[in-house]
Amino acid sequence: MSGAAHGHDTPVFVFVDLDDSLFNSARKCPPGVPLEPAALLKNGEVVSYTNPRQRALLHWLRQGATIVPVTARSAEGFARVLVDFPGMAVVSFGGVILDAQRQPAPRWAQHMQAALAVSREPMQQACASMSAWLVEHEIDAWVKVVEENGQAQYLLTKHRAADAQVLAQLAEQMLRPWAATRPGWRVFQNDNNLTLLPPGLDKSYAVAYLMAELRAQGDIVTVGIGDSLSDAGFLSLCDYAMAPQGTQLGQRLWECLA
Template identity: 40%
Template sequence: MNKFLFVDLDDTLFHSLRKCDTRDELRPIAFLKDGSANSYTNGRQRAFLAMVGQGMTLIPTTARDRDGLARVDYPFTHYRIVDFGGIILAPDGQPDPVWLARMRDDMATALPGLRQVLAVIDDYARRAGMPARARLVEDLGLPFYVNVKDPERDMARLDAIEREAVAPWLAGQGGDFCLHRNGNNLAVLPKRLNKARAVEYLQARLRDEHGEIMTFGMGDSRSDARFMAACDYAIIPNGTQLSALTVGAL
């Protein structure tokens, strides 16, 4: 039976240097556009990758876009899910045309709301004297979600943006959208954009190609739980947001 691991990347398989224990033997695995390393693996993470690489096919299931995934130094050779599930790349690197057409329709519907919440966040940040600015994240010409980070990693300022700007908008005009928050990363996504939809679509495709399959889901964030629940088994790294909300809470 073919086994597939749908796996988130950042804070699941590797970490930024700030989140690493510098006593570990760290090796760079992901890089910025200028070629400098910005994410690293420790020995346990490398051992895990070696273990699952022997018996499973890894399918990255990430918020990274195509360019960000290409700067990860790992040989992903099968399907790849990027942009929070907005794009599915086939093994040859080309976007799955059926999924792309579906997302094109969904994101055209979502675009007015994305522009609206972007303006709401920027207006609040300006009035509050905050340096944070929202941006509309796009890939393959499609708008997917609004993202905002604080350049000084001031969580209190992001908390205020979430509480005073985003939450009221979601409760009012933004009923078709949801919030993703993990540390210094705040994103507003259309509900039609989610990793679980892409995983379920790809699972059906894999069954057509391989017959009966076994699937595993792995992630660090609360937002990953939904796609992990669509798999036969779930793997949660210790010390993560999702771990604290599940096994850590018990």
């Protein structure tokens, strides 16, 4: 029997979230292990590192699979990742698909432009409301609309001292009530990232699109890796899924099984 009949030749694609899945910010790194720089801040300072187990996982994946990063990072933030991903990548929560030359895939760009056009104004409103709330309640956080090529993608709030509890309160008191009255808008918080996603923007939509494109050329095996609840959608599309131990999604999965 040929390799194809056995399935040995079926290409494996790993759709993998980056932050907290393949590397961590310095404050979350385990003590006493050799770390290697994995991502930079805008000022060039190293902000994230890989530990030996993460590097081993990456090495193992590279040997047998094509790795496709699926990240909330903007294209600009993705460019500050030091780990090498030579192929295509999904950035901005699925708002942009980059090819190997880091150019936006034109058909997806067209689709997202139409999908997000109506969200710009409400997102600016949410940003203004959030800014006012932060001032009024003297919360030391910043908020911004993440944009790609001039197009509003999603709202991001971070606490300057990385106080996740303050962000959780902010989500409950301000952002979730805002989203609850607007169909399709979703709020995610994981640690010091509080995000508001407009209708039509989700990692899973971009991954579904890529999977369909790849499968149009022949069968593939898909594996998903992610650490956050916002990764669950694209993981559920994959043949196999992994969540790192001790992460938001990993914990939720074990809680469900316990």
